[in-house]
Amino acid sequence: MLDLDSLQERFGNEITESSFRDNRRIVVPSDKVYFVLEQLWREWGFDMLVEMTAADYLEYPGATDRFGVMYVLLNTTTGERVIIKTHLNLPDPELPSVFPLWHSADWLEREIFDMFGIKFEGHPDLRRILMPEEFTAFPLRKDYPLKGRGERHNFPVITRAES
Amino acid sequence: MAVGLPENLFLTKLDAAASWARSNSLWPMPFATACCGIELMATAASRHDMARFGAEVMRFSPRQCDLLIVAGRVVMKMLPVLQRIWLQMPEPKWCISMGACACTGGVFDTYAVVQGVDRFIPVDMYVPGCPPRPEQLLAALIEMQEKIMRTGTLTGREFAGRTKSNGPPPFDLDEVRRSQEAVGVPGLDIYTPPEIQLGNAGKLN
Amino acid sequence: MPLTLADTLPTEANEREYLWTLNFGPQHPATHTTLRLILTLDGEKMVDCVPHIGYLHSGFEKLGEHLDFNQYVTIVDRMNYISPVANEIAWHHAVEKLIGVELTPRCKYLRTILAELMRLHDHLLNVGTAALDLGAFTAFLYGFQQRENIYDLVEYASGQRFHASYTRVGGVLFDVNDAWVERVRKFVKEMPATLREIDGLLTRNRIFIDRTKGIGVLTKADAISWGATGPLARASGVVRDLRRDEPYLAYPDLDFQVICSEAGDCYARFLCRMREMWESLKILEQAIENIPGGPVNIDANTDAVLPAKPAVYRSIEGLIQHFEVLMPNRGYDVPSEEIYAATESPNGELGFYIVGDGNVRAYRARTRPPSYIHFAMLPHMIRGYQLSDLVAILGSINIIAAELDR
Numbered sequence: 085m086l087d088l089d090s091l092q093e094r095f096g097n098e099i100t101e102s103s104f105r106d107n108r109r110i111v112v113p114s115d116k117v118y119f120v121l122e123q124l125w126r127e128w129g130f131d132m133l134v135e136m137t138a139a140d141y142l143e144y145p146g147a148t149d150r151f152g153v154m155y156v157l158l159n160t161t162t163g164e165r166v167i168i169k170t171h172l173n174l175p176d177p178e179l180p181s182v183f184p185l186w187h188s189a190d191w192l193e194r195e196i197f198d199m200f201g202i203k204f205e206g207h208p209d210l211r212r213i214l215m216p217e218e219f220t221a222f223p224l225r226k227d228y229p230l231k232g233r234g235e236r237h238n239f240p241v242i243t244r245a246e247s
Numbered sequence: 248m249a250v251g252l253p254e255n256l257f258l259t260k261l262d263a264a265a266s267w268a269r270s271n272s273l274w275p276m277p278f279a280t281a282c283c284g285i286e287l288m289a290t291a292a293s294r295h296d297m298a299r300f301g302a303e304v305m306r307f308s309p310r311q312c313d314l315l316i317v318a319g320r321v322v323m324k325m326l327p328v329l330q331r332i333w334l335q336m337p338e339p340k341w342c343i344s345m346g347a348c349a350c351t352g353g354v355f356d357t358y359a360v361v362q363g364v365d366r367f368i369p370v371d372m373y374v375p376g377c378p379p380r381p382e383q384l385l386a387a388l389i390e391m392q393e394k395i396m397r398t399g400t401l402t403g404r405e406f407a408g409r410t411k412s413n414g415p416p417p418f419d420l421d422e423v424r425r426s427q428e429a430v431g432v433p434g435l436d437i438y439t440p441p442e443i444q445l446g447n448a449g450k451l452n
Numbered sequence: 453m454p455l456t457l458a459d460t461l462p463t464e465a466n467e468r469e470y471l472w473t474l475n476f477g478p479q480h481p482a483t484h485t486t487l488r489l490i491l492t493l494d495g496e497k498m499v500d501c502v503p504h505i506g507y508l509h510s511g512f513e514k515l516g517e518h519l520d521f522n523q524y525v526t527i528v529d530r531m532n533y534i535s536p537v538a539n540e541i542a543w544h545h546a547v548e549k550l551i552g553v554e555l556t557p558r559c560k561y562l563r564t565i566l567a568e569l570m571r572l573h574d575h576l577l578n579v580g581t582a583a584l585d586l587g588a589f590t591a592f593l594y595g596f597q598q599r600e601n602i603y604d605l606v607e608y609a610s611g612q613r614f615h616a617s618y619t620r621v622g623g624v625l626f627d628v629n630d631a632w633v634e635r636v637r638k639f640v641k642e643m644p645a646t647l648r649e650i651d652g653l654l655t656r657n658r659i660f661i662d663r664t665k666g667i668g669v670l671t672k673a674d675a676i677s678w679g680a681t682g683p684l685a686r687a688s689g690v691v692r693d694l695r696r697d698e699p700y701l702a703y704p705d706l707d708f709q710v711i712c713s714e715a716g717d718c719y720a721r722f723l724c725r726m727r728e729m730w731e732s733l734k735i736l737e738q739a740i741e742n743i744p745g746g747p748v749n750i751d752a753n754t755d756a757v758l759p760a761k762p763a764v765y766r767s768i769e770g771l772i773q774h775f776e777v778l779m780p781n782r783g784y785d786v787p788s789e790e791i792y793a794a795t796e797s798p799n800g801e802l803g804f805y806i807v808g809d810g811n812v813r814a815y816r817a818r819t820r821p822p823s824y825i826h827f828a829m830l831p832h833m834i835r836g837y838q839l840s841d842l843v844a845i846l847g848s849i850n851i852i853a854a855e856l857d858r
């Protein structure tokens with residue numbers, strides 16, 4: 085079992101823990117997140133990055149930070165799970181890439197970049213993945229409308245006579 | 248025409264013969280993108296057996312097909328591909344739009360999904376349903392055969408008249424209203440699309 | 453003059469001559485749906501590959517922020533469309549965990565039966581099409597016959613054969629009757645014959661073995677590092693199955709085995725799927741015999757679940773309750789919390805990360821799609837194999853485009 089005290093001892097008291105149902109969540113400041121994750125990977129046996137995602141807290145009641153990035157880690161030997169969460173803000177949301185630790189971070193980080201515009205320093209190939217290359221907005225940010233801004237219908241029309 | 252028979256008699260008969268042949272051996276090009284594609288597969292598979300209607304020869308090369316079945320939603324990134332496939336198919340060709348998504352966007356009224364392929368390519372037959380049952384697709388196929396019998400000509404003259412798109416215009420009023428709705432709150436600069444700085448953006452291939 | 457070894461080594465000058473690029477997809481039969489690979493080939497050998505996806509990205513997660521927990525189930529359905537009900541179960545598993553609902557025993561068993569039917573549904577198609585891509589058509593037809601029977605079962609229970617939208621928060625749409633249970637029992641009896649047929653067609657088929665054995669090998673360490681789950685990981689020796697490790701629904705009461713293999717190649721994945729189908733039948737048998745009676749939905753006065761349709765139309769209480777649940781800011785309490793909950797879907801760990809903000813809608817509904825994670829490792833898996841092995845590998849990792857792109 086991962087215990088919080090040893091993490092706090094090493095990385096300071098800003099690291100806090102909360103839990104909800106069976107989820108354990110550890111909140112880490114964004115400048116320390118890579119070191120904490122590396123520690124978890126190296127010493128606590130969290131060898132699988134199951135899931136990595138972000139959320140935009142623009143309209144969330146009582147939220148102080150714009151983005152949250154969550155890493156769901158799993159220890160495949162003991163089955164222990166832990167969620168590491170960190171917060172980011174505009175104008176320049178950026179995190180170090182965890183691709184060196186877990187390969188699965190490759191596309192997960194690309195997707196977060198595509199959907200939220202959070203950049204990952206040191207990622208080998210940070211490009212848009214789901215949206216077209218020439219798309220400029222970040223669709224999962226809360227300020228982007230559900231129905232888009234008309235990009236979806238910006239194509240030439242083919243009629244029967246000319247095809 | 249060079250045979251010297253009265254022209255109208257000669258042409259009518261060939262038209263009918265050609266339409267008969269074409270309608271009974273439609274070669275579909277399954278443009279299966281999503282769930283409807285699985286239903287299309289079910290139509291071709293054991294229980295429903297599309298071969299009974301002469302349309303079992305699914306060819307995956309557009310050059311060999313004459314019936315495009317758009318099964319599934321078509322999104323922003325896929326639409327140019329669809330248009331290109333349509334242009335690559337040889338004449339005469341027809342198009343069935345299968346499923347709510349291909350016809351109107353269906354449940355996916357979102358930023359990425361094209362709200363009906365008929366805005367951008369010509370469609371001859373719509374099959375409603377999400378997904379349509381295989382029986383429905385078979386019914387559409389039979390209807391398509393009847394339509395070809397009814398309107399088909401040897402040289403494809405019936406297509407020449409269709410110079411206007413018969414779908415809704417891409418930017419209908421609704422779309423314009425939506426894009427106006429999306430104008431931002433004054434004082435919050437979050438609505439300006441952010442600059443993207445891509446490290447190695449040019450690295451595609 | 454024969455070429456020496458030095459001539460074939462890639463150098464700056466000859467690299468461009470030897471390597472050539474092939475575009476594969478987005479419209480290609482072996483991609484099944486829409487994905488695109490840009491392959492770099494050295495003759496027939498694949499040197500590298502750059503996948504391009506997003507050809508079916510339709511904004512599921514954004515829609516999830518605009519629809520409430522019961523409405524979004526119709527969208528979730530369309531995610532992994534070869535096992536639709538499994539997605540619904542995963543979604544409502546996460547929602548119920550967020551709200552803190554405990555299901556009734558009958559509902560747990562019913563959902564377990566549906567989940568296992570969906571596992572059969574998925575594996576039958578996958579085994580069939582994997583063989584179809586390698587040129588064996590018959591197994592696909594045999595498999596599809598049974599899939600049609602599963603469609604019938606789902607239709608009998610829910611009214612829709614494909615996208616059932618069957619589960620609700622705290623229960624399911626309609627209860628099933630004894631005739632349905634009888635039908636499932638009949639299906640379970642008939643299924644082994646089909647499995648044996650497919651087995652006879654493929655398992656010892658020389659051509660099939662030659663095309664799949666030793667192809668697309670994924671080692672255990674790689675499988676863990678790339679985040680593989682489900683049959684793909686189990687075929688590589690990662691002994692993990694959420695049904696056993698983090699039991700949910702009725703799985704703790706049922707007896708089944710976790711199928712694993714150590715080879716990690718396409719053939720091992722095929723065998724794992726075949727054996728898993730036998731295990732699913734075993735689970736189905738037990739669940740059918742033990743399905744308890746009683747209500748299928750949780751207690752109505754918790755106000756979490758929609759009342760039955762006849763009650764809504766015929767009684768004022770039912771109507772009021774219907775509105776209570778549907779009105780915004782009414783209905784059940786949703787904590788302002790975040791949760792990650794996962795189930796073992798046929799394809800791997802299908803999880804949802806839900807951020808609740810007190811509304812009956814998710815503030816953020818993130819899916820952990822197994823296909824997406826699995827497809828990321830494709831360039832790693834195909835390196836060094838022949839071009840014709842690509843379809844075998846693609847078929848064996850079971851990519852569902854709608855789940856891949858969402």
Ligand code: SF4
Nearest residue numbers: 282319346347348377
């Ligand atoms: S119409 Fe329904 S079944 Fe067909 S692609 Fe759209 S969502 Fe899927």
